[in-house]
Amino acid sequence: MKLQDKVAVVTGGTAGIGKAIAAAFLAEGARVVINGRSPEKGEKALAELGAGDRAVFCRGDVNDKDDIERLITTAVDTFGRLDILVNNAGGAARLAPVTELTDEDWDLHMKWNLYSTFYATRAALRLMLPRKWGRVINISSVEGKHGKPVITPYVTAKHAINGFTKAVAKEVGTEGITVNALCPGIIITDIVKDEGPRTAEAMGITYEQLIEMYVQDSAIKRPNTVEEVAAVAVLLASDAGAGITGAMLSIDGGTAAY
Template identity: 50%
Template sequence: MSSNPTSPVAVVTAGSGGIGRGIAQALADSGHRVVITGRDVAKGDAAAKAIGPADRVRFVSADALSQDAVESAIDTVIDDFGRLDVLVNNAGGSSGFAPVAELSDQAWEQAFTWNVSSGFWAVRRALPTMVAAHHGRIINISSVQGKQANIVNSAHYIMAKHAVNGFTKAVAKEYGGEGITCNAICVGPVETELMKTAGARAAAARGVTYAEHVQRYADATMTGRINQASEVGAMAALLASDNGAGITGAILNVDGGISPY
């Protein structure tokens, strides 16, 4: 990308669809040069083109479940731009939904890797550059299930999102004096491609239809609807901005009022 070299650079993992794409769009609209990552090259290239011009938005292929791929993506951004101002760890999810007594080791370990380790690898790789610049914004995408446990057959996902929130506070504590903020956004249900697939599996495991699954979340909100990806993007854009400098170690909800705190 050859746009203004003084424009801040943001990385959004798993940014080619759903919540990640909404965040990437919000950051691009607020003046950031944006790099999105993902596994599907065709989908990623198409998303980058739709979000903004080629000199402002770019796709880098990276599988969030691979440490080498995550670290390589961060290295690529730093090597290409000489800076990294905003890191949004949006990659996450789980599979193999089951009661704890039946939950597989594979599902448990995948949930931790996908939601927690992937963000840890990215943050660890980005921090030296942010520390050197005495500036950085780290935003971890969590879930309302990181604050509660009101669904069944999802212990691995609930565990992982609670861990994301703890990691967020630890990074904020260690690096606040370096001009670096670290916050988590606890997202409520947003109907993305991932929700349609993972949500359908979770619904089936609970013996309800997907439509009933979505309506259950809508009924639990104070707004009577589920959120939009653009609304999560708006929160991320605030946290990434200069006006967000005083917000750190915060676990913020964009959930329509589902979480009790």
């Protein structure tokens, strides 16, 4: 039970990587607050996690600063403190070549991925610093290390998250707090299934060709799994991960060059 009685918040925790991390944390003894926009998905996720009163759902949109701050407050009000923050919510939608990309769609990717990470981290650190213990885990992407055409705003936001991670790690490194980024490769989550076909169309290829492009870029020649990402998150959240900070850890099947 590596996380016995620790309290974690996982944004976007009702499905995909976020839900897998919540499940892994619960299996290691943590108490978890998951966030999402849909109460129905939240209740379904709680039922599937099966953790009873050790898991709660807090409805909110990570594009809204007030919703994020309320999420952090919910963890304290429910479980008494906050030990671990996983900035998982994010993604890509309404993509287009740069010449066709609207201001609104650019802003969407910055708010959804980067601003949400900043707002949640700021709120969490205000609680962690006085206790001199904390773990912040930002879900970045292999595209935070490299890049592909058309998904430019997503690539930009994930690169920024990596820079944010390294800078904040330097700020709080002597205070018992670690800040790291996980960089998954392609994983067939619900959001990939939903948005992948439109992204592929914008790139001039089929959805199947999009997935195959990522698979062939990897060493393992298959998509990664949410469980593989969750296993690394458990390490970083635990006492055993105390010496790892400011890192951008790839779970991409050997895709990234660094």
